[in-house]
Amino acid sequence: MFTIFAPATRRESINSLAAAVAWDNFASGAARCRRCGGAIADRGPDAWIPFADGSAAHLTCEDRWELQRLRARAENALTPDALADEAEVTVRGGPLP
Numbered sequence: 001m002f003t004i005f006a007p008a009t010r011r012e013s014i015n016s017l018a019a020a021v022a023w024d025n026f027a028s029g030a031a032r033c034r035r036c037g038g039a040i041a042d043r044g045p046d047a048w049i050p051f052a053d054g055s056a057a058h059l060t061c062e063d064r065w066e067l068q069r070l071r072a073r074a075e076n077a078l079t080p081d082a083l084a085d086e087a088e089v090t091v092r093g094g095p096l097p
Contacts, residue, residue: 035061 031040033048034055040048047059057065082088 031056033058033061035065 031042032038032055033040034051034057036058038058038061040046040056040058048056049059049062050056076082
């Protein structure tokens with residue numbers, strides 16, 4: 001008889017795999033944040049996110065990076081070139097064809 005463990009969600013499964021892959025870095029004490037380069041401790045007050053490539057990031061660093069990425073995309077969407085594009089009628093407030 002076999003017992004199969006199934007995580008509650010797909011996200012939980014991915015997070016478990018990423019944590020297992022990243023564990024080798026933490027066991028040696030050489031884990032560094034992929035965003036700020038600061039040390040990541042296995043135990044401590046700072047939350048961190050493991051990635052499937054074996055790296056990790058502090059939760060605050062990852063959030064800051066994601067906000068900067070989203071702001072840059074939003075700024076690029078409203079450049080004069082984008083606003084002048086005839087295909088961007090919704091940006092200019094025009095009716096859809």
